[in-house]
Amino acid sequence: MPLREPVATLEAPPLPLVVRAFVREAMRITVPGRECPDRASTQPDLSVSRAPAGPSPTRRVLRVGPARQTGPMLRGPDPQRLVGIDLARAVAVVGMMAVHVLPGPDGPGGTLHALAHGRASGLFAVLAGLSLGLATRRSADRRAAARTSVAVRGLLIALLGLLLVESGSRVAVILPYYGVAFVVVLPFLWWPARRLAVLAGCWLALAPLVSFAVRDALGLEAQYDQPTLPWLARPGDLLEALALTGYYPVVGWAGYLLLGLAVAKLDLTGTAACVRVLGAGLLLAAGAWAASALLLGPAGGRAALERLHGPLDGLDLYGSVPTDSRWWLTVLVPHSGTPFDLLHTAGTALVVLGAACLLPGTVTRFLYPVAALGGMPLTIYTAHVLALAGTDDTSLTLLAFHVLLGAAFATLWRLTLGRGPLELLVGRVADGAGRLLTRPTLTS
Numbered sequence: 001m002p003l004r005e006p007v008a009t010l011e012a013p014p015l016p017l018v019v020r021a022f023v024r025e026a027m028r029i030t031v032p033g034r035e036c037p038d039r040a041s042t043q044p045d046l047s048v049s050r051a052p053a054g055p056s057p058t059r060r061v062l063r064v065g066p067a068r069q070t071g072p073m074l075r076g077p078d079p080q081r082l083v084g085i086d087l088a089r090a091v092a093v094v095g096m097m098a099v100h101v102l103p104g105p106d107g108p109g110g111t112l113h114a115l116a117h118g119r120a121s122g123l124f125a126v127l128a129g130l131s132l133g134l135a136t137r138r139s140a141d142r143r144a145a146a147r148t149s150v151a152v153r154g155l156l157i158a159l160l161g162l163l164l165v166e167s168g169s170r171v172a173v174i175l176p177y178y179g180v181a182f183v184v185v186l187p188f189l190w191w192p193a194r195r196l197a198v199l200a201g202c203w204l205a206l207a208p209l210v211s212f213a214v215r216d217a218l219g220l221e222a223q224y225d226q227p228t229l230p231w232l233a234r235p236g237d238l239l240e241a242l243a244l245t246g247y248y249p250v251v252g253w254a255g256y257l258l259l260g261l262a263v264a265k266l267d268l269t270g271t272a273a274c275v276r277v278l279g280a281g282l283l284l285a286a287g288a289w290a291a292s293a294l295l296l297g298p299a300g301g302r303a304a305l306e307r308l309h310g311p312l313d314g315l316d317l318y319g320s321v322p323t324d325s326r327w328w329l330t331v332l333v334p335h336s337g338t339p340f341d342l343l344h345t346a347g348t349a350l351v352v353l354g355a356a357c358l359l360p361g362t363v364t365r366f367l368y369p370v371a372a373l374g375g376m377p378l379t380i381y382t383a384h385v386l387a388l389a390g391t392d393d394t395s396l397t398l399l400a401f402h403v404l405l406g407a408a409f410a411t412l413w414r415l416t417l418g419r420g421p422l423e424l425l426v427g428r429v430a431d432g433a434g435r436l437l438t439r440p441t442l443t444s
Helices: 015-028 083-101 108-115 119-136 140-164 175-184 193-217 230-232 234-243 250-264 271-296 301-310 324-328 338-359 368-373 376-387 398-418 421-436
Strands: 048-052 060-062
Touching: 015 083, 048 083, 060 421, 083 108, 083 119, 083 271, 083 338, 083 368, 083 376, 083 398, 119 175, 119 250, 119 338, 140 421, 175 234, 175 250, 193 234, 193 250, 193 324, 193 338, 230 234, 234 250, 234 421, 250 338, 271 301, 271 324, 271 338, 301 324, 324 421, 368 398, 398 421
Parallel strands: none
Antiparallel strands: 048 060
16 A cells, blocks of 8 residues: 555644644745745744655655754644745636636626636636646656656546536536546657657647647537537547537647646746746737737638628637637637637747746745645636536626635645545555556465
8 A cells, every 4th residue: 555644633723833834834935936946944844755766666765954943733834845836826716716606897896807717717727737747747757657647637637627627616627628638748748848849839839729620520510518428428429529529629629738838848937938938928919919809800710700700799609609609719708719829828828827936935824825726726627617606696796705715714724634534535546556556466
């Protein structure tokens, strides 16, 4: 059986201890994205880590760090975590909450809805690829085990997503697509940054054309019914929805994860890399928007589409565009899945990530609850989806309640117990599956 992390007690500390720990950790955090991932912790490190490769692959080493104890069962944030990534992930989660809760661009919070619609979920996917890259970049000598772990993680997340759809929530649940995309990017986990960047750009630009051609040839329409667990008995329909006709079709969305993998190869602890990420994002987002505007305007795309479908203002698409005109591929509408939609939202994701990693420590030390929320996206997203299953409310008040409650829960949990509950569960199962491949075979 895999070793478990030693835990002193499962009791939460008294609230004053939590508050003191929060203040202590907030003052300790430095410039986001500058904490070297290899730097030793200033907190006692009681994690169980793998030993270096050698004749005994099942050996484990217990590492105990040099610093002081902050109180009974108090565990501060992981100092190896890049704060900027957590902040960017929090932006993605809050943005998705806004799209799920708010009524639309013309209602209360309309500006926030318009900014987040399509961009928040794209950021969520790019950061998924980034997290995969960071988690596997030191596993080059254990690639089979790492691939198994990633595949199992993706399967568990996809199954959780199918379960969430069963709750009857009004949310178009991203997790089934997200999990399948993990499997799609397995062959590319250890590609170098430049090759990954080129592949991601080509994928985001060309995959929508492939999807368009396949859907046109097979006469496939957008799938408005979300896949649920019974769909497992209809694998053909399930694969069609997840890959081509659903709300987050993996054929195109896998490009976001590839982009995240490319960014993971950069040294985000340095200012120069973060500036390059931000600059590349600005160019990509602005370039995609300008190209779409030129094709729809002076080139005549909008006029051609309006002759077929009437005015395009307020157009709402569900993951893909119709196939009755190639001009559809030039639109830049949230969740249209066109080259310009994917490239623009990929660019805005890089802008958010680069900007978050450039925030000074004088700012981020006061954003610890936000970073804590971003540090457990699977747990917070799942709770949010389930909570929306019991209400039709579309007010800013409900959005604020979800965000504030999520941040408070994440802060207390992270200070007392560390990793988010669903993140911990999925990680333990996936890592255990990977370790099965590294156990030595007994011979007689």
